[in-house]
Amino acid sequence: MDIQTFFEQSAGRWFSQRTSHHLAFKQSESGKSQLTIEFLSVTDPAVIALCNQYEIDGSQALCGARVSWDGTMEWDEEKHEGSTVIVPVADGKHSTEGKLLREMGYAEKAPVAGRYVMGSDGALTLITEYDTMYSEERIWFASPNLRLRTSILKRFGGFSMASFCSEIRLGVTQAATPTAATAQAPAE
């Protein structure tokens, strides 16, 4: 699978169950959210604007996505909602690895581009490094309608958190393809 196909397959509305294992505390925290992912073509104004922000030639962008979320986590019970745009930019000719541009948040002073690696097993790995923090996320499809994500977070060189999300596509009443490998959970 190439990264464009991965982004296309990610488009839609998802019900996401998230669990974070706080490693030092040996405690876990759960959350639920609704995720909306919109596929953006390279000619989308949001993709062009993000490339400009990072001073990257827009013709190098492979595609884009607008990701919106709306959910709650157990410990703070506050609403977590937000939206961002992400754009993968290949290293040279090969699109299996490259930069991942991300819309800056309010708290960030400078744009920090992450890295992406599209694995031969169809899993997408996203790596983000800040001064004192390192995050590595792995996202893959168990089926077209079930997407899984794990992430590990390091702070000051030590692992602090391991998280897991299972994401079920919403609005699907029938399996997308009539094979045994297709998630039937949404229809059950």
Place this chain on the structure above:
Amino acid sequence: MDIQTFFEQSAGRWFSQRTSHHLAFKQSESGKSQLTIEFLSVTDPAVIALCNQYEIDGSQALCGARVSWDGTMEWDEEKHEGSTVIVPVADGKHSTEGKLLREMGYAEKAPVAGRYVMGSDGALTLITEYDTMYSEERIWFASPNLRLRTSILKRFGGFSMASFCSEIRLGVTQAATPTAATAQAPAE
């Protein structure tokens, strides 16, 4: 990493945090356990006995492990403890893929051998198929002292559960190797 190295690196005592996402119910359940993994050589009587049980020539076994667990899950609050022996047997000359023999439980009538695939990325995938159930587990090391596991369970062709375990090596007061990639969570 070959499968013998993976088993050797798994040996030890681990604190395991487990979360199961019940997909149809959209509910999650947490648990904690202590896991003890003992590496077994091909000459170990338990490895030889398991090969005999499956009518497999003992010289085909690559290694073995005795896995013991002792923990609780949130919903039933009962003690879950047990122990099993597993033995990987290569397909032909290549040890990257093969059968995974497992000690039979009391409830099982016939031995069911699973499959293992040792990925080029260092992740071990275990697949078990029963009549109405299919389970696929992926296990990998984030560092020598932090092991992660995800598993998906299908019943009657539909996904019913997605689980995640983070496992921290116990009894480690210092990082095993002095690199940034080493889990420091146990020492924090």
